[in-house]
Amino acid sequence: MTDSEIRIKLKKSPDEGYRALFETYFNYVYSITFHILRNCATHEDIEECVADVFLEVIQHYDTSHDGSVKAYVGTVAKRKAIDMSRSVTSRKSHVIPIEDEQMAEIPSAFSVRDTVETTERNRILIECILSLGEPDSSIILQKYFYDRNSIQIAKMLHLSPPAVRMRCNRAMKRLRKLLFEKGITL
Numbered sequence: 001m002t003d004s005e006i007r008i009k010l011k012k013s014p015d016e017g018y019r020a021l022f023e024t025y026f027n028y029v030y031s032i033t034f035h036i037l038r039n040c041a042t043h044e045d046i047e048e049c050v051a052d053v054f055l056e057v058i059q060h061y062d063t064s065h066d067g068s069v070k071a072y073v074g075t076v077a078k079r080k081a082i083d084m085s086r087s088v089t090s091r092k093s094h095v096i097p098i099e100d101e102q103m104a105e106i107p108s109a110f111s112v113r114d115t116v117e118t119t120e121r122n123r124i125l126i127e128c129i130l131s132l133g134e135p136d137s138s139i140i141l142q143k144y145f146y147d148r149n150s151i152q153i154a155k156m157l158h159l160s161p162p163a164v165r166m167r168c169n170r171a172m173k174r175l176r177k178l179l180f181e182k183g184i185t186l
Contacts, residue, residue, distance in 0.1 A: 036081035136171035
């Protein structure tokens, strides 16, 4: 497809025009970016650069300009690839190898065991709350998870505020009993 045909498509239907531009110049853009980035970037970086080139062209190409589309696309590809090369090179210079012996004994504040226990406890808690049935489970969730007061909850559930408070107290007693049976104390 020629530059003038692409320009005409871009004016008539931008979607079709950009699709034609992509299909026509993809290999051209890929070869430019690959040539510049092959020694310093990963395959994913090269693909990202190609996508950035077409995004730049879509955002900034002026269809009223009579210059060569191929030259414009090639210039954008070259500049984007050089920018990516600088970015990747500077990123690699700051990377510390993980095999470094000094890194082997760094203590972590993150505990997998604690995270698993917390997740399991939360799962059991939600399961028990839902087993209370409606409207009690909704009242508990709205009060303790969404921090809503009894007036707000009453409006949502079409109950009176004193009824919400009473149901909440009774539901909490039942919830404590259910959790105690599962080995969790509040």
